[in-house]
Amino acid sequence: MRATRLSGIRVARRMDEVGFSDIVQIRNKVMAMRNEGKKVYSLHGGEPYFETPDDIKFAAVRALVENQTHYAPSSGLSPLREALVKKLAAKNHIQATTDQVIATVGGSQGLYAAFQVVLDPGDDALVFSPYWTPISDLITGTQARPLLVPTITARRNGIRKTLEQFATPKTRAIYYNTPQNPSGLVFTRAEALEVAAFALERDLIVIADEAYEDLVYDGEHVSIASLPGMAERTITCFTFSKTYGMTGWRAGYAVAHEPFMTAIRKVVLYSTNGVTTFVQHAMLQALATPESQIAAIRDEYRLRRDLLVKGLNEVGLECDPPAGAFYAFPNVEKIHKTSRTAAQILLDKAHIATIPGSVFGAQGEGHLRFGYAIPRQEIEDCVDSLRKFFV
Numbered sequence: 001m002r003a004t005r006l007s008g009i010r011v012a013r014r015m016d017e018v019g020f021s022d023i024v025q026i027r028n029k030v031m032a033m034r035n036e037g038k039k040v041y042s043l044h045g046g047e048p049y050f051e052t053p054d055d056i057k058f059a060a061v062r063a064l065v066e067n068q069t070h071y072a073p074s075s076g077l078s079p080l081r082e083a084l085v086k087k088l089a090a091k092n093h094i095q096a097t098t099d100q101v102i103a104t105v106g107g108s109q110g111l112y113a114a115f116q117v118v119l120d121p122g123d124d125a126l127v128f129s130p131y132w133t134p135i136s137d138l139i140t141g142t143q144a145r146p147l148l149v150p151t152i153t154a155r156r157n158g159i160r161k162t163l164e165q166f167a168t169p170k171t172r173a174i175y176y177n178t179p180q181n182p183s184g185l186v187f188t189r190a191e192a193l194e195v196a197a198f199a200l201e202r203d204l205i206v207i208a209d210e211a212y213e214d215l216v217y218d219g220e221h222v223s224i225a226s227l228p229g230m231a232e233r234t235i236t237c238f239t240f241s242k243t244y245g246m247t248g249w250r251a252g253y254a255v256a257h258e259p260f261m262t263a264i265r266k267v268v269l270y271s272t273n274g275v276t277t278f279v280q281h282a283m284l285q286a287l288a289t290p291e292s293q294i295a296a297i298r299d300e301y302r303l304r305r306d307l308l309v310k311g312l313n314e315v316g317l318e319c320d321p322p323a324g325a326f327y328a329f330p331n332v333e334k335i336h337k338t339s340r341t342a343a344q345i346l347l348d349k350a351h352i353a354t355i356p357g358s359v360f361g362a363q364g365e366g367h368l369r370f371g372y373a374i375p376r377q378e379i380e381d382c383v384d385s386l387r388k389f390f391v
């Protein structure tokens with residue numbers, strides 16, 4: 001008899017379909033190359049180039065010195081939730097009460113909780129593709145199924161019409177990410193209205209991911225929860241990671257109406273029992289950052305975007321300037337038609353680390369993701385290396 005049949009040493013079946021990030025494997029390869037003394041241009045990452053601003057760090061240190069090291073309410077400190085309510089009203093035009101916001105451990109915990117509280121086993125969730133890789137795992141982790149909707153086709157043929165084609169009777173939710181990772185695409189207000197109309201017509205829940213809300217270079221950021229009739233059927237997830245250079249702090253928040261908020265509170269309570277108390281003090285400080293400071297950072301990213309996109313187009317890797325986030329997603333079939341091989345070639349021959357588009361769903365095949373949240377000099381060096389590679 002095979003040991004596996006006898007053994008109780010196995011994980012719950014629902015974990016079988018949940019994958020582990022390919023991106024980690026690429027990061028490991030880059031580290032191995034560096035250890036061999038090779039120079040590698042790091043365009044595979046998704047982390048801001050700047051350090052967390054000092055006032056935010058000092059707020060955390062102050063909180064530690066003042067012994068803010070005890071349990072906080074698991075949904076977040078009151079002053080933090082009040083500040084979040086103000087921010088949501090001012091910036092996102094989402095009218096919420098303090099009972100409708102919750103601090104989360106990064107945007108990731110908000111998204112994890114959102115999928116957990118909305119999807120039942122056997123449900124379907126529509127996901128515009130290419131999509132941020134963990135999303136399909138967050139969906140399959142609930143024993144539901146992601147239905148990938150090609151974003152380019154949807155934009156060309158009509159968002160609502162395309163969603164109708166891909167939806168099933170079991171469809172319960174739409175994952176709506178703008179600005180998008182990996183493509184940098186920003187949905188327009190008209191497109192947001194179409195998604196909203198579809199959700200209203202089909203009685204669907206929208207899980208909105210606005211991790212890059214502050215990084216829109218062309219057009220505007222529209223929070224779908226601010227559209228008529230949408231607040232009660234949208235769970236919106238935010239993070240401090242990208243705007244404030246706080247990836248390692250694991251700080252985020254979500255906004256939702258009942259019955260979802262009580263359920264999200266349970267997920268947060270039983271997973272982490274809230275966000276680290278002194279980190280919440282840092283979050284409060286981050287929310288006081290003047291908009292002018294955020295705009296200055298956005299300008300820095302715009303410069304990087306323009307440098308990289310110009311360089312990519314110069315060597316024939318066609319790429320329209322992405323309207324938001326900090327990724328370029330050019331077609332690289334000129335290097336190789338399989339994105340995994342193209343990434344490998346670029347890493348070996350030009351020492352440029354990128355992420356193969358296929359990692360972000362079949363619709364990403366033929367593309368590579370270049371993250372440009374890195375020092376300007378590194379982008380210039382990467383472009384030089386690309387030029388040499390293509391001569």
Ligand SMILES: Cc1ncc(COP(=O)(O)O)c(C=O)c1O
Nearest residue numbers: 046106107108132181211239241
């Ligand atoms: C689209 C998108 N959503 C959410 C997140 C979550 O970020 P974090 O968990 O660091 O807050 C990321 C991070 O890369 C992202 O790209």
